Amino acid sequence: MTGDSRSVGIVGAGQLARMACEAASALGLRTVVLAEHADDAATGVADEVVLGVPSRSKDLRLLADRCEVVTFDHELVDLDVLRTLIDEGVTVRPGVATLEMAIDKAEMRARLSGAGIPVPAHLVLADPDPAAIGTFASEHGWPVVVKAARGGYDGKGVWIAADAEQAAEICQQASASQVSLLVEELVAIEAELAVLVARRPDGETRSWPVVETAQVDGVCREVLVPGRLTPDVAAAARDVAERVAEVAGSVGVLAVELFLSRHGLVVNEVAARPHNSGHWTIEGAVTSQFENHLRAVLDLPLGSTAITAPEVASVNVFGSAEGADPGAALADALAIDGAHVHLYGKAPRPGRKLGHVTVCGEHADDVRARAWTAARALGTPVPAGLIVPEGVAR
Amino acid sequence: MTGDSRSVGIVGAGQLARMACEAASALGLRTVVLAEHADDAATGVADEVVLGVPSRSKDLRLLADRCEVVTFDHELVDLDVLRTLIDEGVTVRPGVATLEMAIDKAEMRARLSGAGIPVPAHLVLADPDPAAIGTFASEHGWPVVVKAARGGYDGKGVWIAADAEQAAEICQQASASQVSLLVEELVAIEAELAVLVARRPDGETRSWPVVETAQVDGVCREVLVPGRLTPDVAAAARDVAERVAEVAGSVGVLAVELFLSRHGLVVNEVAARPHNSGHWTIEGAVTSQFENHLRAVLDLPLGSTAITAPEVASVNVFGSAEGADPGAALADALAIDGAHVHLYGKAPRPGRKLGHVTVCGEHADDVRARAWTAARALGTPVPAGLIVPEGVAR
Numbered sequence: 001m002t003g004d005s006r007s008v009g010i011v012g013a014g015q016l017a018r019m020a021c022e023a024a025s026a027l028g029l030r031t032v033v034l035a036e037h038a039d040d041a042a043t044g045v046a047d048e049v050v051l052g053v054p055s056r057s058k059d060l061r062l063l064a065d066r067c068e069v070v071t072f073d074h075e076l077v078d079l080d081v082l083r084t085l086i087d088e089g090v091t092v093r094p095g096v097a098t099l100e101m102a103i104d105k106a107e108m109r110a111r112l113s114g115a116g117i118p119v120p121a122h123l124v125l126a127d128p129d130p131a132a133i134g135t136f137a138s139e140h141g142w143p144v145v146v147k148a149a150r151g152g153y154d155g156k157g158v159w160i161a162a163d164a165e166q167a168a169e170i171c172q173q174a175s176a177s178q179v180s181l182l183v184e185e186l187v188a189i190e191a192e193l194a195v196l197v198a199r200r201p202d203g204e205t206r207s208w209p210v211v212e213t214a215q216v217d218g219v220c221r222e223v224l225v226p227g228r229l230t231p232d233v234a235a236a237a238r239d240v241a242e243r244v245a246e247v248a249g250s251v252g253v254l255a256v257e258l259f260l261s262r263h264g265l266v267v268n269e270v271a272a273r274p275h276n277s278g279h280w281t282i283e284g285a286v287t288s289q290f291e292n293h294l295r296a297v298l299d300l301p302l303g304s305t306a307i308t309a310p311e312v313a314s315v316n317v318f319g320s321a322e323g324a325d326p327g328a329a330l331a332d333a334l335a336i337d338g339a340h341v342h343l344y345g346k347a348p349r350p351g352r353k354l355g356h357v358t359v360c361g362e363h364a365d366d367v368r369a370r371a372w373t374a375a376r377a378l379g380t381p382v383p384a385g386l387i388v389p390e391g392v393a394r
Numbered sequence: 395m396t397g398d399s400r401s402v403g404i405v406g407a408g409q410l411a412r413m414a415c416e417a418a419s420a421l422g423l424r425t426v427v428l429a430e431h432a433d434d435a436a437t438g439v440a441d442e443v444v445l446g447v448p449s450r451s452k453d454l455r456l457l458a459d460r461c462e463v464v465t466f467d468h469e470l471v472d473l474d475v476l477r478t479l480i481d482e483g484v485t486v487r488p489g490v491a492t493l494e495m496a497i498d499k500a501e502m503r504a505r506l507s508g509a510g511i512p513v514p515a516h517l518v519l520a521d522p523d524p525a526a527i528g529t530f531a532s533e534h535g536w537p538v539v540v541k542a543a544r545g546g547y548d549g550k551g552v553w554i555a556a557d558a559e560q561a562a563e564i565c566q567q568a569s570a571s572q573v574s575l576l577v578e579e580l581v582a583i584e585a586e587l588a589v590l591v592a593r594r595p596d597g598e599t600r601s602w603p604v605v606e607t608a609q610v611d612g613v614c615r616e617v618l619v620p621g622r623l624t625p626d627v628a629a630a631a632r633d634v635a636e637r638v639a640e641v642a643g644s645v646g647v648l649a650v651e652l653f654l655s656r657h658g659l660v661v662n663e664v665a666a667r668p669h670n671s672g673h674w675t676i677e678g679a680v681t682s683q684f685e686n687h688l689r690a691v692l693d694l695p696l697g698s699t700a701i702t703a704p705e706v707a708s709v710n711v712f713g714s715a716e717g718a719d720p721g722a723a724l725a726d727a728l729a730i731d732g733a734h735v736h737l738y739g740k741a742p743r744p745g746r747k748l749g750h751v752t753v754c755g756e757h758a759d760d761v762r763a764r765a766w767t768a769a770r771a772l773g774t775p776v777p778a779g780l781i782v783p784e785g786v787a788r
Contacts, residue, residue, distance in 0.1 A: 005721050005739060022419050025412065025439040026676075028721050028737025028749065045419045047438035282420075286732055286754075301729040308702060327399050327422050335695040338680055343422025345399060355422065360680075360702075 005030045006298055009063045010042070011054045012073030015344035015353075016274050016290075017042035019282070020073075023290040029298070033073070034063040041344045042073070057081045064090040071252055071297045072273050075103050093201070093251040093297040094272045101248050102272035105182050106149040115247045117240060118266045120259070121185040124149070128171030133183050134164050140185040146170050149180040158218055160186065191228065191260040192268075194277035195241030198292035198302050199250045206292065207242055208285055208305040210234040213257070213277050216383040219353075220276050224368060225284060225312040229260075237265055244270060253278070253293040276316065279356050281305075283340045284312035309360035313367040317355035319348045320379035326354050332377035333357065338367075339374035354378075365389060399424045400692055403457045404436070405448045406467030409738035409747075410668050410684075411436035413676070414467075417684040423692070427467070428457040435738045436467070451475045458484040465646055465691045466667050469497050487595070487645040487691040488666045495642050496666035499576045500543040509641045511634060512660045514653070515579040518543065522565030527577050528558050534579040540564050543574040552612055554580065585622065585654040586662075588671035589635030592686035593644045595693050600686065601636055602679055602699040604628040607651070607671050610777040613747075614670050618762060619678060619706040623654075631659055638664060647672070647687040670710065673750050675699075677734045678706035703754035707761040711749035713742045714773035720748050726771035727751065732761075733768035748772075759783060 006029050010017045013035035021031045021042050032048040033040075043049045048066060052059025055078040064070050069091045079096050086092050094102075101108045106124040113119050123136045137144050146167070148157035161167040174181055192215055197207040212227025213220050226234060241256035244267060248254060255275030257268045278289035287295075287303025295302055317326055325348045326333075333341050336359075343355040357374040361367040369389035376382070382394045400423050404411045407429035415425045415436050426442040427434070437443045442460060446453025449472040458464050463485045473490050480486050488496075495502045500518040507513050517530045531538050540561070542551035555561040568575055586609055591601040606621025607614050620628060635650035638661060642648060649669030651662045672683035681689075681697025689696055711720055719742045720727075727735050730753075737749040751768040755761040763783035770776070776788045 006724065018419065021439070022416050025416050025739075026734075026736050027724070028735075028739050030438065030739075044424065044441035045415070045439055295728060300725050303728065304732055330400065330421070331694050334689060334697065338698055340420075341422075342420050345419075345422050345424075 007032065007067040008294055008297060009067030009070045010034065010046070010073050011060065011063065011070060011077060013040035013042035013046065013049070014073050015041045015346070017073035018045055018344055019279070019342070020274065020290045020294060021045040021047075023288055024294055027291065027294065029294060030067070032063060032066045034059060039347075041346050044345060054078075055081060057084060060085055069093055069297050071293070072099075075099060075272065079103070094254070095249065095251065098248045098250045098254070098272045102270050104149050105147055105269075106180050108270050109182065111247055112244060112267055115243065117243055117247065118264065120145075120187050120266050120268070123183040125181040125183060128174045128181055130164065130168040130171045133161065133167040133171070136183050137161075137164075137167070143186050145184040145186050146174070147182045147184065148174065148177060149182050151177070151179060156218070187259045187261045187266060189259045189261060193227075193229065193233075193237050193258040193260060193265070194223070194275070195237055195256045195258070196275060196278040196281070196289050197241050197245040197250070197254045197256065198289070198296050198305070199245045199252070199254065200296050200302060201251050201299050203246070204302060205242055205245060206302045206305045207238050208278065208281055208289070209307050210237045211277055211280065214386060216386055221316055221383060221386055222368070222371070223277050223280050223314040224364065225280055225307060233260060233265070240265055240267065248272065252296045253289050276353075276356075279342070280312045280314035280358050282342070283358050284308055284314075284360050310362055311364045311367045312358065312360050313364070313371040314356055314358040315368075315371040315375040315380070316353055317343070317357060317375050317378045318380050319350050319352040319354055320381060321350050322379075323348050323350050324379045326378035329378050333374040336370050336374040336377070339370060341374060341378070343378075348379075401426065401461040402688055402691060403461030403464045404428065404440075404467050405454070405457065405464060405471060407434035407436035407440065407443070408467050409435045409740070411467035412439055412738055413673070413736070414668065414684045414688060415439040417682055418688055421685065421688065423688060424461070426457060426460045428453060433741075435740050438739060448472075449475060451478060454479055463487055463691050465687070466493075469493060469666065471497075473497070488648070489643065489645065492642045492644045492648070492666045496664050498543050499541055499663075500574050502664050503576065505641055506638060506661055509637065511637055511641065512658065514539075514581050514660050514662070517577040519575040519577060522568045522575055524558065524562040524565050527555065527561040527565070530577050531555075531558075531561070537580050539578040539580050540568070541576045541578065542568065542571060543576050545571070545573060550612070581653045581655050581660060583653045583655060587621075587623065587627075587631050587652040587654060587659070588617070588669070589631050589650045589652070590669060590672040590675070590683050591635050591639040591644070591648045591650065592646070592683070592690050592696050592699070593639045593648065594690050594696060595645050597640070598696060599636055599639060600696045600699045601632050602672065602675055602683070603701050604631045605671055605674065608780060610780055615710055615777060615780055616762070616765070617671050617674050617708040618758065619674055619701060627654060627659070634659055634661065642666065646690045647683050670747075670750075673736065674706045674708035674752050676736070677752050678702055678708075678754050704756055705758045705761045706752065706754050707758070707765040708750055708752040709762075709765040709769040709774070710747055711737070711751060711769050711772045712774050713744045713746040713748055714775060715744050716773075717742050717744050718773045720772035723772050727768040730764050730768040730771070733764060735768060735772070737772075742773075
């Protein structure tokens with residue numbers, strides 16, 4: 001630590017850490033990131049970089065020595081190592097109990113349903129067992145969703161089993177990875193929602209307005225605020241998300257992804273960190289998810305989460321099939337009125353998430369069209385199955 | 395340069411460079427700063443730091459080698475050295491002709507009045523000459539303002555001569571510094587205004603809404619948008635400022651400070667870079683002065699300069715008499731609803747500019763009161779002569 005600045009250490013140095021470092025710099029906070037590679041997205045903007053591996057206690061200690069609180073860019077951490085650090089006196093926020101829930105989907109389902117929070121009907125299998133899946137399906141109907149309880153993200157580790165035969169195949173694939181399986185009813189989704197919740201150690205909580213997300217193959221492609229959600233649904237989702245944060249005992253930002261079906265809301269996923277569905281808050285809310293995450297983990301007062309425009313759209317930028325650098329097309333994207341372009345400084349690869357574009361405005365169709373036009377200019381392919389606004393080239 | 399990222403080199407690593415680096419990171423641009431000290435404000439957030447002296451050609455070349463365009467955090471540069479670099483093929487924006495005008499007040503006055511832009515009545519003296527000042531005063535009245543044509547900032551290098559005796563004293567003081575003097579009528583100021591103008595190499599120009607500033611002893615204490623300015627005055631000021639940018643041939647952001655008197659508007663100062671009077675644009679405008687400066691010097695399309703709220707107030711944070719660290723009082727400032735706190739990571743010293751606070755909202759009195767409350771919490775003294783909002787402790 002240099003001088004008297006408050007300081008935050010971040011495990012991981014991806015785009016979430018990068019945007020947190022940008023927010024930290026404005027507040028005069030020092031940042032140290034634990035990066036696996038010298039060219040990770042956040043290494044240029046952090047005050048200090050510790051090169052190391054997030055699961056190695058030696059490297060985490062190096063990080064902890066250089067800051068007053070340790071927080072996270074991702075959940076690929078070893079909880080036993082973290083417990084040891086906490087025992088040694090390191091402040092880790094969110095804590096292990098929260099991370100456990102975010103890392104282990106079976107644990108998350110168990111804790112949330114135990115607290116009376118709606119989740120899809122589910123079954124946890126310590127070992128892959130096609131017969132048990134069959135029994136579950138006879139009650140809830142085929143197809144069923146099978147998920148690796150740990151390690152999945154962006155659609156990876158999630159399978160749909162249409163029948164007993166596919167269930168058996170999935171069990172065979174999964175048996176190699178030795179993780180528990182979570183078997184769930186396939187919810188007939190009317191809308192996918194997300195709520196970001198910031199929470200301080202004393203329980204002070206602020207959530208941002210609910211967003212509607214569009215996911216293709218488990219990957220978030222766009223975020224619309226407020227989307228097509230009625231005020232009733234939006235209020236209910238926010239209420240559920242704030243209860244999830246309480247059950248999780250979270251400190252910092254927690255992202256809650258929900259499904260809306262004709263039976264109501266259920267919680268799908270929980271992430272114990274700033275989240276892709278909250279990038280719109282940088283320009284679209286009084287306080288961004290990154291700033292409030294920093295405030296929360298440093299136990300500083302949370303900022304207003306009010307929206308700053310009637311309509312906000314945020315579209316993710318992905319690498320084109322040609323692997324073109326979106327930075328080379330920056331002029332075309334910036335020519336779109338009101339396009340807030342964020343590029344993460346990552347090497348372009350086909351399908352890799354490289355940035356996002358946010359547009360704030362008065363009309364839902366207009367902000368969505370402008371955000372998509374800019375994202376397309378940056379090379380983002382339009383995924384099959386997503387209806388893009390009129391006038392946006394496929 | 396690493397990879398294909400667009401890159402900007404900044405001469406100087408103060409708070410302006412720091413905020414430019416924050417904006418650059420969001421856009422995926424690489425930044426390199428030429429810093430005199432390793433702990434300068436921008437060194438933590440820039441991608442790369444070159445340690446060196448802005449007037450030394452060797453150090454400027456080191457910077458230029460690592461970026462595609464060189465721009466500035468301050469005007470303490472040697473124009474002859476820059477001319478040499480430009481001859482060697484380095485892209486420098488703004489160019490020497492613009493910098494010359496920003497560095498030399500006599501040059502600025504001459505070029506602006508030559509273009510028919512209103513400036514105070516003035517006289518340039520190559521050598522201090524009390525008799526010439528007396529002749530000027532007999533025409534325009536005592537007191538007169540005497541300024542060092544070069545090197546003054548934040549009220550330094552500016553004197554008021556009430557009579558011939560004081561004029562003689564000032565001349566004696568000034569004779570040591572060997573700079574030209576600018577003698578001016580003392581304008582009866584009704585309001586102090588500032589306009590920020592972004593301009594691309596092809597002349598594309600966007601200006602932000604006019605602001606009213608409060609200066610105490612030549613130092614800006616607060617910025618109010620739109621302040622007490624009538625739409626007519628605001629439009630006229632914007633028009634004058636855009637003409638100044640054209641006359642200056644500026645590329646990047648140019649700040650134009652004006653006086654409003656009962657005779658109309660006159661240009662007071664010009665700075666060829668982002669400026670303290672434009673910090674409010676980070677939250678109060680669609681595109682900040684820092685982002686548009688980067689866009690302009692990289693010849694990228696400029697972003698919208700529209701205001702995002704009806705009223706914006708920005709108050710500068712200065713070191714308290716006790717030299718307390720404002721970072722230690724961060725919690726108190728962040729407890730103020732809507733307070734956007736910016737701290738520059740500079741070592742606290744009494745009277746040193748350490749940060750600023752911006753509040754956006756619906757009512758002028760309310761945003762000003764909140765911004766002052768937060769700035770006071772951070773230790774900012776209230777200068778004698780400035781009326782602070784009711785309820786703000788002096």
